[in-house]
Amino acid sequence: MSERAPKFTRDLPESRRKQLIEATARSLARHGLDGTTVRVVAAEAGVSPGLVRHHFAGMHDLIAETYRWTGKELEKVLRAALAAAPPTPEGQLHAFIDASFLTPTLDTDLLGVWLTFWSLTRTDPEIHAIHQKVYASYRRRIDELLSALAAEKKLALDTRLATLAFTALLDGLWLEHCLDAATYTAEDAATIAHDWLDSLVAGNFMATPRAAIALNAK
Amino acid sequence: MSERAPKFTRDLPESRRKQLIEATARSLARHGLDGTTVRVVAAEAGVSPGLVRHHFAGMHDLIAETYRWTGKELEKVLRAALAAAPPTPEGQLHAFIDASFLTPTLDTDLLGVWLTFWSLTRTDPEIHAIHQKVYASYRRRIDELLSALAAEKKLALDTRLATLAFTALLDGLWLEHCLDAATYTAEDAATIAHDWLDSLVAGNFMATPRAAIALNAK
DNA sequence: ATCTTTATTGAACAACTGTATAATACACAA
DNA sequence: TTGTGTATTATACAGTTGTTCAATAAAGAT
The missing domain is CATH 1.10.357.10 (Tetracycline Repressor, domain 2)
Structure with missing residues (x-):
């Protein structure tokens, strides 16, 4: 009970980048280019939107x-x-x-x-x-x-x-x-x-x- | 000199729709789907942005x-x-x-x-x-x-x-x-x-x- | 000339976009 | 346990999006 669940888990940059890329691929397949936004990709990968910019130069780069x-x-x-x-x-x-x-x-x-x-x-x-x-x-x-x-x-x-x-x-x-x-x-x-x-x-x-x-x- | 040039010329809906469609095609070819916005199409056709909605149900319809x-x-x-x-x-x-x-x-x-x-x-x-x-x-x-x-x-x-x-x-x-x-x-x-x-x-x-x-x- | 219709404008709107940034807290080392 | 680095979050921001709408004025009818 006293042990609180961590708000998030850390990951190696390399691993996180792959997760975001795969999430982007899934989003592109399902929602097309229009529907593939920073927030949609982040949600698909289960992370916050800000993380995208931390691992990639920007949405275009991703x-x-x-x-x-x-x-x-x-x-x-x-x-x-x-x-x-x-x-x-x-x-x-x-x-x-x-x-x-x-x-x-x-x-x-x-x-x-x-x-x-x-x-x-x-x-x-x-x-x-x-x-x-x-x-x-x-x-x-x-x-x-x-x-x-x-x-x-x-x-x-x-x-x-x-x-x-x-x-x-x-x-x-x-x-x-x-x-x-x-x-x-x-x-x-x-x-x-x-x-x-x-x-x-x-x-x-x-x-x-x-x-x-x-x-x-x- | 006393004759002022008209601010715009009217056109039959059918004709104007065609102009807007052709402008959209040009924009899609040059700027892709992303670059094809209401304002870009309107500028390409030489009309105001509001006219798009007057002749079409919306951008998607266009x-x-x-x-x-x-x-x-x-x-x-x-x-x-x-x-x-x-x-x-x-x-x-x-x-x-x-x-x-x-x-x-x-x-x-x-x-x-x-x-x-x-x-x-x-x-x-x-x-x-x-x-x-x-x-x-x-x-x-x-x-x-x-x-x-x-x-x-x-x-x-x-x-x-x-x-x-x-x-x-x-x-x-x-x-x-x-x-x-x-x-x-x-x-x-x-x-x-x-x-x-x-x-x-x-x-x-x-x-x-x-x-x-x-x-x-x- | 005057009236009527409606194509056209231009600005204002809310929603969404990608990005920037400061605070947070996880994971690991000492 | 304490300290350190930084992955991660959450919010704020400026710009752009499609759309709405009241005002305008062109063009034909009367």
């Missing part, structure tokens, strides 16, 4: 850090999926697709946050810089796998365009699934992507120099 | 109306492109791709607005409803063309999945181009999409029941 964290989190999941898959280029790429759509941790909440960042990328220079960094590493990985695939299967492949097509297809599929989950399932998305890759392996893709054809037609 | 307007504007451009193209399914689909990437009116500004709406779709019920309506009509059109294509070319095609793939590829290509125009050009995007369609026509796509294969493999 959101940017949440972007970086989400990117790393995503990469972690994908990396693990690739490590467990067959070490062939084809096996790795198929595993990449499965990880993108069939992994429980890649739920619409986690990916819904991504949409928020996309909308910020066009107008916010700092977010734009983060975006470039994240996507450059993302595309490099795909490009390496597609190059290895082309070499192994002896495909005449424009790996640059193929990489762009692959990432665009995955992003598009996930985007539309996220915007309206009722339209199609994650399994549908995976099927489509796998099928695209199969067609690529069969050599029916990115081999025809269409641009040259179009020029001749004129 | 943004929703801007979504509807942008959707119609986009459909108008696509419809015109299809009307000018060869009436064959293949010709129509290729024209659809060109219109999506090579039309001057479909600049990154107009499409940048779309991103804003996407970010709202997940958390705002009204925007979500508009999104469903717009995309349903969008997909119906593609589905009809792909069905006609499959019939003409006698392709064993899952048109539902093919439609999803087609729209996802276009959305993804445009999205990533919008987010970082330095990565690839609109011509690159068009080339990729045309190539995908060519591959589809050649019969190398969406014909294999991958799901069944996967089940047998287990």
Whole structure:
């Protein structure tokens, strides 16, 4: 009875920062960017609003850090999926697709946050810089796998365009699934992507120099 | 000299609403959702802030109306492109791709607005409803063309999945181009999409029941 | 000219935003 | 136990938000 409960518990800066970042991610997923305020995030993390400024330069900084964290989190999941898959280029790429759509941790909440960042990328220079960094590493990985695939299967492949097509297809599929989950399932998305890759392996893709054809037609 | 200039000019509600909607679209493209406030929009349209509430139920309503307007504007451009193209399914689909990437009116500004709406779709019920309506009509059109294509070319095609793939590829290509125009050009995007369609026509796509294969493999 | 309608203005409002700051009290060392 | 550092709280603050509303004046009707 004489022992009073502490009004709050201290924590290491590193740990508290992570809690605030995760709270921000949850808020972005649920309430969108508009609804993600200092007070909402603080409440979500179970701390007082003032603590945000103590651990971050400001609200904008917190959101940017949440972007970086989400990117790393995503990469972690994908990396693990690739490590467990067959070490062939084809096996790795198929595993990449499965990880993108069939992994429980890649739920619409986690990916819904991504949409928020996309909308910020066009107008916010700092977010734009983060975006470039994240996507450059993302595309490099795909490009390496597609190059290895082309070499192994002896495909005449424009790996640059193929990489762009692959990432665009995955992003598009996930985007539309996220915007309206009722339209199609994650399994549908995976099927489509796998099928695209199969067609690529069969050599029916990115081999025809269409641009040259179009020029001749004129 | 005795004639004083009018402090403002009146306008028909319909006309003024359109001006405000267009001002909102410009603001969304330039300053993002955060920067699009009642005062900013009013200044962009050259009117007083109070006028917004006179023509719209509120700021939220204005943004929703801007979504509807942008959707119609986009459909108008696509419809015109299809009307000018060869009436064959293949010709129509290729024209659809060109219109999506090579039309001057479909600049990154107009499409940048779309991103804003996407970010709202997940958390705002009204925007979500508009999104469903717009995309349903969008997909119906593609589905009809792909069905006609499959019939003409006698392709064993899952048109539902093919439609999803087609729209996802276009959305993804445009999205990533919008987010970082330095990565690839609109011509690159068009080339990729045309190539995908060519591959589809050649019969190398969406014909294999991958799901069944996967089940047998287990 | 005068009247009527109503599009338009501009300021005032309450609510909310991110931030600044002083007081507090937890956790650990001596 | 006492002292020290600082994570944490709570409040206050200035700025901005969407909205309200009475006054104004433009434009057509009479």
